[in-house]
Amino acid sequence: MTKLERPDAPLIAALEKARIHPLWDRYQRITPMAPKAVDEPMHWRWGDIAPFTARAAKEVGIEDVERRALILANPAFGGATVTTQNLIGAFTVLEPGDRAVPHRHTAAAIRFATRAEGAVTIVNGRRCEMHEGDLVLTPPMCWHGHINEGKRRTVWFDAANMPAICNLDVSFFEPGKRQDERFWEVGTEGSGEYRFAWQDAVRGLAPAPDGSLTYRYTKDGRSVMPTLDLFLKRVGKTRQARSTCSAVCLVVSGEGRSKVGERAFEWSQHDVFTIPHWTWASHEGNGDLFMVTDRAIYERLELLREEIR
Structure with a gap:
């Protein structure tokens, strides 16, 4: 049934003309089932x-x-x-x-x-x-x-x-x-x-749930700044992980390959790539990645969700 065929179409048109939106015909647009990044990994x-x-x-x-x-x-x-x-x-x-x-x-x-x-x-x-x-x-x-x-x-x-x-x-x-x-x-x-x-960061590397060695830069046990959370990740082969936060990754050293969403990147020193939010990512190689994330925002707003598989 198209919008024009709906029995409530005249009402919806009148509401929209009055700058009022009905919830019932656009509920899924207002409350999506899950996050969906607008950007592809780069x-x-x-x-x-x-x-x-x-x-x-x-x-x-x-x-x-x-x-x-x-x-x-x-x-x-x-x-x-x-x-x-x-x-x-x-x-x-x-x-x-x-x-x-x-x-x-x-x-x-x-x-x-x-x-x-x-x-x-x-x-x-x-x-x-x-x-x-x-x-x-x-x-x-x-x-x-x-x-x-x-x-x-x-x-x-x-x-x-x-x-x-x-x-x-x-x-x-x-x-x-x-x-x-x-x-x-x-x-x-x-x-x-x-x-x-x-x-100091290298000395602080420790095993992480995704299989990497990871160091989180912290102040008083929390992110270094209220809106930025920073990590150093030494990769061999990691499990897939995703989060409601986004990341920009700098290759500090080494070479390797990352699978981010449907894309795969062969990277080397000082390359940069992104991990859009709620996108599965895994890494394989012999190198160090410096990761800048907005994780702290979501953590403080109690909107952080992270998964590993």
Whole structure:
């Protein structure tokens, strides 16, 4: 029976004209049986990204932009700057001597050092050096800026929850001043609040239910920030798992293969791929994956559901 053939069709038409919707003819649309991600899993190869980092370094002056960053965009979001639901992943490029102007915002963000030796991130007056594999947090509304004090170009992986913040329409942004030399004249005391050394994460790896060795970056036993939950996963062969949260995965080292939904990815160092929410994923190989997730949001809202098979 079509909508026009229904005995209540005139009533539905009158309701819609009055900007009122009847529940009875659209109940399943309002309350789906299960989550269904709008985005397919995506895979970006470092070999394809690297030439663009070189071009950006040469063609975009750091003094002309807020950040020289390349954001990984999933076409499923209709041209929006989104990597997967609630999250973006990116690579930031600095030439020797470059300074990325200080600023702060309500989005939570992280930096993971890939090719970043010589780079430093200043967070709330703490100097956080970025050695290979180190993680640096920039929590909401913390002043932060970046500098390359080395002799070579630096590149690191960024992730943030700008899409979640913008969807809630609670984004605030405050620019800093390029000429403020005092911002950069700080020491490392207290940097442990924002910097997690690679060696500490590796030492913390422990067996996880999916068959991997996993380390969860935590503060006081909870996620490192109220809206971002971060993991290091050393994979051999894992079981399939899915969750109501989404993930952006950086290949820290090694090579392997991931099956995400109906897609399979052959990955190597510094590739990035996504795991959309409520999508089965498994991994096989010999490598380390750094995973940025929005799990903390769902955990705090008591909407987290996780399954393994």
